Amino acid sequence: QVDLVASGGGLVQTGGSLRLSCAVSGRTFSNYAMAWFRQAPGNDRELAAAISWSGAIIYYLPSVKGRFTIVRDNAKNTVYLQMHDLKPEDTATYYCAQGKSGNNLAPGNFGPWGPGTQVTVSS
Numbered sequence: 001q002v003d004l005v006a007s008g009g010g011l012v013q014t015g016g017s018l019r020l021s022c023a024v025s026g027r028t029f030s031n032y033a034m035a036w037f038r039q040a041p042g043n044d045r046e047l048a049a050a051i052s053w054s055g056a057i058i059y060y061l062p063s064v065k066g067r068f069t070i071v072r073d074n075a076k077n078t079v080y081l082q083m084h085d086l087k088p089e090d091t092a093t094y095y096c097a098q099g100k101s102g103n104n105l106a107p108g109n110f111g112p113w114g115p116g117t118q119v120t121v122s123s
Helices: none
Strands: 003-007 010-013 018-025 034-039 046-051 056-061 068-073 080-084 094-099 110-113 117-121
Touching: 003 094, 018 034, 018 117, 034 068, 034 080, 034 110, 046 068, 046 080, 056 068, 056 080, 080 094
Parallel strands: 010 117
Antiparallel strands: 003 018, 018 080, 034 046, 034 094, 046 056, 068 080, 094 110, 094 117
16 A cells, blocks of 8 residues: 655645645655646646656646756655646646556556645735
8 A cells, every 4th residue: 555645735826936846655665756746626637747766757737848857866765846836727636646657647646646735826
């Protein structure tokens, strides 16, 4: 069983920055892809960013590309999402998830998700 604990969310003004962290335990972290999903009220959960086991393959949702950076530290079993230039439309609950394999970054390859951390961007 894998445990994922996300932290770092909060309330920030438009243009601000936050760094989300997700600590993973229970399964060999370095073998699997990791991802950050987000879900705003009334919307489907969407894949915001994903990273392969080695960090060599990275995906970003087009609307966050250039503003968000996903990074993993295999020594600390932690994945991060650095978010800059935040916009009100980034407001959502952010969830980290572990992949079922190392290089497949398709949304269906991920799960289960951790409990999530709330990001609210005020205008």
